[in-house]
Amino acid sequence: MNTLDMFSLKGKVALITGGRTMYGKGCSIALVDAGAKLYLASHSVDAARKTAKELSSRGSEEVEVIEFHQEDPKSIKNMVDYVVEKEGRIDIFVNCSRVIPRGEGRGWFQDEGALEWSVRVNSAGMLYMNMLVGEQMIRQRSGSIINFGSMMGLVGVEKHNYDGEPAMAEGAHSHDYALNKSGIIAWTRHAASYYGRYGVRVNTLCPGGLASDRTPARFSKNYGKHTQLGRLANEYDIRGPLLFLASDASAYITGVSIPVDGGYTCI
Amino acid sequence: MSVLNKFCLKGKNALIYAPQFIYGEEIASGLSEAGAKLWFCGEDTEALRLLEDKLNSSGVSIEGVIEYHQGSEENAICLVRKVREKIGKLDIFVDNGSNGLLKGWTHTYEEIYEDLRRTQLGLMLTVKHIGALMAEQDYGSIIFISNYAALVGCDVHKYEDNLEKFDEDFSLTYGFVKGSYVNYTRQAAGYLGEHNVRCNCIAFAPMYDEESEDFSRAFIRHSHLKRMTSAEDIKAAVVFLASDASSYITGVTLPVDGGYTAK
Numbered sequence: 372m373n374t375l376d377m378f379s380l381k382g383k384v385a386l387i388t389g390g391r392t393m394y395g396k397g398c399s400i401a402l403v404d405a406g407a408k409l410y411l412a413s414h415s416v417d418a419a420r421k422t423a424k425e426l427s428s429r430g431s432e433e434v435e436v437i438e439f440h441q442e443d444p445k446s447i448k449n450m451v452d453y454v455v456e457k458e459g460r461i462d463i464f465v466n467c468s469r470v471i472p473r474g475e476g477r478g479w480f481q482d483e484g485a486l487e488w489s490v491r492v493n494s495a496g497m498l499y500m501n502m503l504v505g506e507q508m509i510r511q512r513s514g515s516i517i518n519f520g521s522m523m524g525l526v527g528v529e530k531h532n533y534d535g536e537p538a539m540a541e542g543a544h545s546h547d548y549a550l551n552k553s554g555i556i557a558w559t560r561h562a563a564s565y566y567g568r569y570g571v572r573v574n575t576l577c578p579g580g581l582a583s584d585r586t587p588a589r590f591s592k593n594y595g596k597h598t599q600l601g602r603l604a605n606e607y608d609i610r611g612p613l614l615f616l617a618s619d620a621s622a623y624i625t626g627v628s629i630p631v632d633g634g635y636t637c638i
Numbered sequence: 639m640s641v642l643n644k645f646c647l648k649g650k651n652a653l654i655y656a657p658q659f660i661y662g663e664e665i666a667s668g669l670s671e672a673g674a675k676l677w678f679c680g681e682d683t684e685a686l687r688l689l690e691d692k693l694n695s696s697g698v699s700i701e702g703v704i705e706y707h708q709g710s711e712e713n714a715i716c717l718v719r720k721v722r723e724k725i726g727k728l729d730i731f732v733d734n735g736s737n738g739l740l741k742g743w744t745h746t747y748e749e750i751y752e753d754l755r756r757t758q759l760g761l762m763l764t765v766k767h768i769g770a771l772m773a774e775q776d777y778g779s780i781i782f783i784s785n786y787a788a789l790v791g792c793d794v795h796k797y798e799d800n801l802e803k804f805d806e807d808f809s810l811t812y813g814f815v816k817g818s819y820v821n822y823t824r825q826a827a828g829y830l831g832e833h834n835v836r837c838n839c840i841a842f843a844p845m846y847d848e849e850s851e852d853f854s855r856a857f858i859r860h861s862h863l864k865r866m867t868s869a870e871d872i873k874a875a876v877v878f879l880a881s882d883a884s885s886y887i888t889g890v891t892l893p894v895d896g897g898y899t900a901k
């Protein structure tokens with residue numbers, strides 16, 4: 372087989388959560404460009420349909436939208452059942468969704484409501500959806516699961532990144548984000564152990580900060596100084612790593628968490 | 639000052655959450671032997687009293703037991719109020735609460751949520767408020783007790799003669815919860831550091847009498863030091879991180895596992 376063909380997703384069925392914006396959109400683009408049939412699960416159905424239309428114009432298959440609410444276990448199950456009913460399989464599952472906690476207080480002062488919401492949605496919801504997709508992949512005896520950790524699951528906060536940006540600094544010390552992302556990284560190794568004998572691979576991407584139109588210039592500069600490549604991530608940086616883990620190019624890789632952070636965590 | 643005095647905990651007050659679980663007895667003995675005054679807190683006050691009696695009979699005295707139902711902000715605030723009343727200055731807090739996690743891989747959403755609510759929500763609220771108390775004091779050491787599952791996955795080959803037990807034992811939530819301590823430790827260390835409050839985590843390997851013969855044999859074969867964790871290993875690691883001997887160490891997860899995760 373030609374090496375580049377190993378990256379092809381032609382004939383594969385992919386399901387993505389949180390694939391509408393930011394890093395998630397980059398992942399959706401990579402999956403579509405590589406030829407996968409993509410199901411885009413989102414709580415914002417109208418906005419997701421617009422994204423799906425845009426994505427469909429890039430690939431040979433139409434991208435379908437599934438309404439999905441991570442706080443609702445029935446909705447999670449419906450999402451998985453829908454794809455299995457339509458396609459009979461799920462070859463690739465990418466979970467990029469993360470819900471911002473609903474509650475009072477920011478950073479270290481997050482209140483019980485915010486922390487409970489995060490445990491309910493980002494932790495319990497994440498494990499439950501992985502478990503359901505995993506059951507299907509066990510039946511298939513194949514599959515690639517990719518979750519989103521973060522560089523903030525690998526290291527603590529560099530306060531100087533927020534110099535001159537007090538509002539951002541206030542939110543940086545949240546309890547739930549580091550706890551959740553650290554848990555995902557460790558869980559990846561356990562899930563790889565559990566699913567390995569069924570031919571199912573489980574890996575995690577740990578991206579760094581992503582530049583957007585709203586990123587303050589001073590933060591970009593501060594943060595860039597902390598990376599080896601001197602910059603925040605751009606919209607293209609996630610695509611290659613995602614496609615590598617999704618495709619047979621990484622057939623012997625399982626249980627890893629790959630920092631995609633411009634070298635932020637290497638010092 | 640002699641370096642040995644740096645390990646001494648005389649004059650220090652320590653509070654252990656959920657010491658009735660694995661490692662708790664050794665943690666309590668170690669801190670007491672090093673000179674700390676000890677308090678226990680947790681939901682199961684009967685289990686805490688039983689442990690207190692057991693430790694008393696071996697010469698370890700416990701100053702008091704505080705009933706604490708982890709998992710709500712109100713209870714965490716109440717805990718801190720009781721700590722102020724009964725203990726005064728709190729130098730050392732040890733969280734030993736992430737135990738009794740679900741066994742098996744397939745569960746309902748509600749079961750998964752309850753496991754995480756009990757362990758993770760409780761942990762975050764406790765650390766938020768105990769951390770604030772220690773920040774006021776401008777001194778403190780918080781120690782999270784995790785285990786080697788935070789650093790590596792489960793070796794399926796330990797179960798190769800008994801895959802049914804593998805399916806039964808293997809927990810959907812265990813690795814997630816144990817592993818979540820690793821970077822939470824760094825996060826908490828980052829916030830509390832400027833208040834001279836240190837946060838560290840210990841990843842212990844299993845103790846011999848907690849595991850089956852087959853498991854222990856397989857574990858020992860893979861470890862560098864060819865044995866399971868002893869009571870002395872647990873005591874020494876906790877005293878090190880609790881004491882001023884580690885005054886420049888914060889945000890670390892220390893494997894105490896005979897080198898199991900070093901290869």
